[in-house]
Amino acid sequence: MDIATRLAGVVKDCPDFPKKGIIFKDIMPIFQDPDLVKDTCLSLNEKILEIGKPDAIVGIEARGFLIGPIMAQLLKIPFVAIRKKGKLPRECHSVKYEKEYGFDEFDIQTDALAQGSKVVIVDDLLATGGTLEAAKKLCDKCEANVMSHCVMFELEFLGGRARLADTPVITLVKY
């Protein structure tokens, strides 16, 4: 069975969560199967390497933290965290953004990424694209080059990819 079928098979639809009208994709069951987690990370990395080897994986809090460090370890490169405002110590770049449901603000440490470094941004899912767009803006502030956005799932019907303009988007399952 291919990775997309395996992933789609375990994800649970939760209607009206976190609020009415939204069908939440519950990805937690994926992490109950360690082979599936590993194979997912390997598949994503394979697609990343088709574009080129990055210098770092940038993972978005919190669900990007579930796969980002594993992917970074497998590629033998650093993992850098993008966190909600106020969670990272020392000097940070910040960006405000609109999510699928609500507004938020993200930080990255100013010394996290070297100028000119090539990075891949990792999160669990692409919905409206607001989160990934904000993450790219933070990487831009660090003067790093975003090679691609990398997610397990894409909700195509929300048109998020258009918001991400020229940056390639790697995804395993499309809805």
Add this chain to the structure above:
Amino acid sequence: MINLKDYIKDVPDYPKKGILFRDISPLLGDGKALKYVVQKLAEKAKDADIIVGPDARGFLFGTPVAVELEKPFIMVRKPGKLPGELVSFKYDLEYGSNELQIQKGVIKPGQKIVIVDDLLATGGTTRAIVDLIENQGAEVIKVLFLIELEDLKGREKYHNINTESLIKY
């Protein structure tokens, strides 16, 4: 031999005056150090049926350890993040207070659980996770941390369940 403290940056007066924050970013940014940590934690967690880790820094270490051991990873999260039927517990932090939740039925009675988190401070977070797990009829056989702030005596908060940490301050 890796000296893990070399990969932790001390940040005084963060998030507020009087608190010395241990920044793990340099460790996450170093492949050898992170691999060493994951392997050491995995060795100590090998008797677990399930690895449990809290939102968000617990995810950083919990999932790699679970994959290394080929065991399931179950998340404990802040309110509003997990769908479905949930069990909740409110607790005090080193700075503030919070509530944690777990999905009902993902942990089965009698299962052996190892909790993995980045740092043990006052033990409030761990106490909440232990409670959520014991509420499901499962047993916490060990609690593992990258960092332990020994002076805060966090272990006492969750009735001294077998605890190990890789870095002690």
